[in-house]
Structures are given as C-alpha cells and as structure tokens.
Amino acid sequence: MDSTLQGPARSRGRRLPEWLRGTPGRVLGLALVVLLVVAVAVSCSGGGDGDSGVPVLGDGPDAGVDGVRAPSDATGGTLRVVTSEVDSLDPQRSYQPGVWNLMRLYTRTLVTYASEPGRTGELVPDLATDLGTTPDGGLSWTFTLEQGARFENGRAITSRDVKYGIERSFASDVVVGGPTYVVDLLDDPENPYAGPYQDETPGRLGLAAIETPDDATITFRLRSAQPDFPYVLALPSSSPVPIENDTGAAYGSDPVSSGPYAVTTVDAATGIVLDRNPQWDPAADEVRTALPDRVVVRTGLSTLERDQELLAGSADVDVSGAGLHAATAARLAEGAGGDVPLTDRVDDLTTGAVRLLALPTDVAPMNDPNCRAAVAAAIDRGAVQEVAGGADNAVRTSQLWPRSLGGGPEDPDPGPDPDAAREALAACGQPDGFRTVLAVPDAQASVAVAEEVVAQLAEVGITAELRPLPATSFYATDVGSPDNVARNGFGIVLATWTADFPTPGSFLVPLVDGRSVSLVGNTNYARLTDPAISGLVDAARAAADPEAARGAWREVATAAGGTGAYVPLVETRVQLLAGQRLRNGLVMEPYAGHDLATAGVR
Numbered sequence: 297m298d299s300t301l302q303g304p305a306r307s308r309g310r311r312l313p314e315w316l317r318g319t320p321g322r323v324l325g326l327a328l329v330v331l332l333v334v335a336v337a338v339s340c341s342g343g344g345d346g347d348s349g350v351p352v353l354g355d356g357p358d359a360g361v362d363g364v365r366a367p368s369d370a371t372g373g374t375l376r377v378v379t380s381e382v383d384s385l386d387p388q389r390s391y392q393p394g395v396w397n398l399m400r401l402y403t404r405t406l407v408t409y410a411s412e413p414g415r416t417g418e419l420v421p422d423l424a425t426d427l428g429t430t431p432d433g434g435l436s437w438t439f440t441l442e443q444g445a446r447f448e449n450g451r452a453i454t455s456r457d458v459k460y461g462i463e464r465s466f467a468s469d470v471v472v473g474g475p476t477y478v479v480d481l482l483d484d485p486e487n488p489y490a491g492p493y494q495d496e497t498p499g500r501l502g503l504a505a506i507e508t509p510d511d512a513t514i515t516f517r518l519r520s521a522q523p524d525f526p527y528v529l530a531l532p533s534s535s536p537v538p539i540e541n542d543t544g545a546a547y548g549s550d551p552v553s554s555g556p557y558a559v560t561t562v563d564a565a566t567g568i569v570l571d572r573n574p575q576w577d578p579a580a581d582e583v584r585t586a587l588p589d590r591v592v593v594r595t596g597l598s599t600l601e602r603d604q605e606l607l608a609g610s611a612d613v614d615v616s617g618a619g620l621h622a623a624t625a626a627r628l629a630e631g632a633g634g635d636v637p638l639t640d641r642v643d644d645l646t647t648g649a650v651r652l653l654a655l656p657t658d659v660a661p662m663n664d665p666n667c668r669a670a671v672a673a674a675i676d677r678g679a680v681q682e683v684a685g686g687a688d689n690a691v692r693t694s695q696l697w698p699r700s701l702g703g704g705p706e707d708p709d710p711g712p713d714p715d716a717a718r719e720a721l722a723a724c725g726q727p728d729g730f731r732t733v734l735a736v737p738d739a740q741a742s743v744a745v746a747e748e749v750v751a752q753l754a755e756v757g758i759t760a761e762l763r764p765l766p767a768t769s770f771y772a773t774d775v776g777s778p779d780n781v782a783r784n785g786f787g788i789v790l791a792t793w794t795a796d797f798p799t800p801g802s803f804l805v806p807l808v809d810g811r812s813v814s815l816v817g818n819t820n821y822a823r824l825t826d827p828a829i830s831g832l833v834d835a836a837r838a839a840a841d842p843e844a845a846r847g848a849w850r851e852v853a854t855a856a857g858g859t860g861a862y863v864p865l866v867e868t869r870v871q872l873l874a875g876q877r878l879r880n881g882l883v884m885e886p887y888a889g890h891d892l893a894t895a896g897v898r
Contacts, residue, residue, distance in 0.1 A: 353876065360643040360890060363413045365874055365881030370898035375588040377892065378602045378611045380618065382595045385559060386548030387532035388464045389473045393887040394615040396532050400584065400893040401570055401591060402553040403535035406439050406458065407526050409886055411583050411894045416884045417700070417798035419526055422583060423453065427526055433838060434521035441512045446575040447538055448553040455514035457536035459506045460492060465533055466503065467491025470544050475796065477528045481518045482506065493544060523837055527797035556586035568593040585880070587896030603873065612875035612897055617888035619870025625688060643872045643883050646691055648698035651684065651745065653863040654789040654821035662787045666724030668860035671788065673717035674756045675749070680865045683748045690866035696807065696853045699867060700885055701800055703846045705854050717756040729757025732787030735775055738764035746790050760788060776817045789821050798886050800849035801836065808856035809833045822861035829855050
C-alpha cells in the first residue's frame, strides 16, 4: 500500500514514512526551521507527569528488536502514547496496524501475536485453549474457549460473542472500513449473509458457516482450505462483542472491553483514556502484562510532532508505525541526545512494505514477456534506494518476499544492465523502444521514485508518461480496476504492497494468484493468471510440514518472479524511537511498533 492512503482491502491501513526532500527556496527554509525545532526538543530534559528528574533509558540500538528494552515488572504510572489519526476504536471497523496495537489493550481474540522477543510474528492462544484444530487441511477449524474470561460488564465471554463480533463485519451498510477476510472465507455467494442487523432468523442462527454448539466451542466452515485462517482470527475484527451492548455504527465511541483496560474517555482534544478493567483476570491471560494504571493516547499528531513529544519526554511510545521524521533521523546521524545517545533509544526494522513496479500482462506491450524483461533490466535499484531516502529508509530487493519472513529466494541484488534491456527490446519487436504510461499515487515520495524510474527507462529508449493519480482512489478504483487500467493503457503501476499477516501466502496470493483478480479493489496489479502459479499456490497451502510449506511458497515466489510481471524495488525501513521512560520496549513486528500489551513506565 502506498504511503498516503488506505489502499485495497488486503493492504489497507499500513502508513509508511514520508521523508522531507530538500528543494530550493521556501521548502528549504522550512526544513531548516524543522531541524531547529527538533534540536530544541532534543535539548529538553524532562520525564513523565511533570517530573523533570526521570532518567533517560537507553539500552543500545535495536535492543527491542530481538530482546526487551529496559525490562521491568513494576506496575503503576501512566503510559503516554502518541499516534496519527485513528480510523476507529470499533474493532470491526479499524484497518490501521497502529490502532490494532492499541486494541491489544481492550480486545482479546481466540489467538493473538506472541509478546516474546523474536517471536512477535508467531501466534499463541488467547481466549482459546490452543491454536485451533483442522481435520481437513484448513477447510474447517474448531476452537475451545478457556474458562474465566469476562467482558468489562462482568458477563462471561462465550463462543456466541466471538461469532457475533465476526458477524458484524458482514454488515457492510453499518460496519465499514475494516478487514473483510471473514466475508471472503465464510460467506455463501448463493445466499449472502447480510449481517446481524438484518438477521431475522428465529433464535438467532446467524451466519451458518460458524457453529457454536455450546458456550465454549466454535467451529468455522470455510469455502476453501486456508492454512492461514488463524491469522484472520488474530485480527481485532475477530474479537467478541456482546450483542446487548452493540450500538451499530456508534460502537467505536464506547467499545466493550475483553482485555485488561477499558476505554473510559474519547475526546478530540484530550485524547483517548483507558483505565484498568477490574473484570480482567491476569492469571487467565499469558500475553498481556498490563503494568500501567492508565493509558492516555494523543491522536492526530504529525510525524514531527510525535518525535518532539518523545524527544522532550512528554510521550513514551509512538504506535503509528511511521518511524522517524527525516529531521529527527538527521539528529541520530549526528549522535545527539545528551547523556544517552539517541541511537541507543532506536529500534530499526524493515516493515514488509515492498515498493514495486507491476507490469499488467493484458496491456500492450507488457503482454510480451520480453518487453517486461526490458523494463526489469533497465532498473537501477541503488538509485531508487537513494530517492527513497537512502539505506536508512529503504533496503534494495529484487524478490517478491519481505525480509522479515526469512527463508525466501536468494536475492542477487542485480544492477542495471542496459545491454540486456536493449536485447530484450529487440526480442519483443521494439528495438527502438516503446511508449507506455506509468501510473503512480499523487504523493511526494511515490512521484519522486516514479520520476527516477522514468529517467532510467528513457536511457534504453522506453518512454514512460508519468500519470499521477489521486491518492485517495489509486488502489481502490484507478489501478484496482482492471478495466480502468486497460482503458488508460497503464503499462506500469508503481505500488507499495504490504501483507496483513506475516506469512508468505498472505504476501504472495493477492499479488500472483490468478484467482485473486477482482473487478474492484484488485490487488493482482499485474493480472497474473497463470494456472501453473495457481497450482503452486494450492500445493503450498496443502503442505503440512512448515519447512515444506516454506519451500513451496519459495517456488511460488520464484515462478511469479520469472514472469517479469513484477519488478520489486525497495522495502521500507523504519526507525522506532523509544520514549525516555519506556520499559519493556518490545518491537511488535506485525504492527511496526513497540508492543503496548507489555509496555510499562516504571
């Protein structure tokens, strides 16, 4: 997904950093002012709640990536969180990983992400006793709920509450904006379920694909086998909701907690306040430590404002997932930070967001694999990396496989090969080059990369007309509509793709499986419809052994890469700055932020 918007359903919500680019005149002056402001913020001492004598915790670079930054089991105090705009506090309506991180404090799911160093991309049981059982290779899944979990109103959480929460995502006329995986996997196209607000079935049978024979048992019957289904159940949109407290579209103003904190105040000026939920039993929750007495979230802050709050000691953690502003990053390079260098408070990680060129295989001349090969051979990823902010902000990649997953195809890191590009042009019958259109979101960071790509292609005779399109509609209707792409002759699409789950299948299937092509919100930007690749996807899904499955997904990535339909460029990196008081700073990789489920301040 691109840095400026919420893109298609499978990649919406991930916000990427936009880096300041020096230009003459007024913008350069602004940059100098920004640097001065940050410098002042760095020099400020201070701690939490007005206490200016709080020591600044460091622990060294990347201490929270594979370990825990400033470990402590002390309770009390107020955790102060900053973030950008919040789309919704309704767990079925949010599609922002930073908000999903916040929801770990007041929603529980059948399974969730681990809160252990080096394992945050793995699932562990939460409300359920285990990770689920499937007797048929992922076509049906059964979970048993642990006893003792309660909502903040004191009522026991049952399997029917989990089912009802999931059913809310089917009410597209009331609950909008959140993930719709459950709709795709559980709905009957011949008899679509309209959601609980239109459910007039006597006795509330509800969605037939979810069975709840008793309060502790829930079984899901999928339309097709899905080994990654537990990851869908780890989304906040799969959390339980008590039917008696559901207020429909207004539920986000007062969501009912199933976790250690309850939302007590939602105010545009003062922020979001969460206080302890007395009904939460720590003995029945092995994921969350719930150390602070209170959590206060200030929303709507810009990247620079969030950095200033962290640097000045008036915030403890930023959950936006956007990383540092360029001006703050410049201070890191200078080693600023007083007694504790700022670099000692930074965790650096790749985000899984891969910026790539998609070459639609149904748009001439990209329907010829040799023409696609010419584009790939002309690309200089090193130059693209520099435009994207340099090595601190982007990692070169030529593979359809995020670095954080591990076990992917070997990346040869190829450089530009103009001679090979010209040979490919001759082979596709275009020895003098060709003309095409490059579609790009109308956002500074994306346009800058696109301009670099256009210049590189021109060196081998390929003329690409740069076509900036509205960021708000780019993924949903502009390049998300195959008909619109063909009608406008978009031969190249510059996109950023991020999977919702840290699995190879979640990253690859929406991009390369021909069965994923859709008329609206399409994510198979290259329109790959190769039956052989779809067959490899089925084989990967059917692999029972994890290592065998990883090898099968590598085959999918290699086969898709061999078509030349995608040209990966760079993967985004972010630097996460820990607040002066942050304890138990553990990087939650799926959400690109420090885990709020374990964070403390004492």
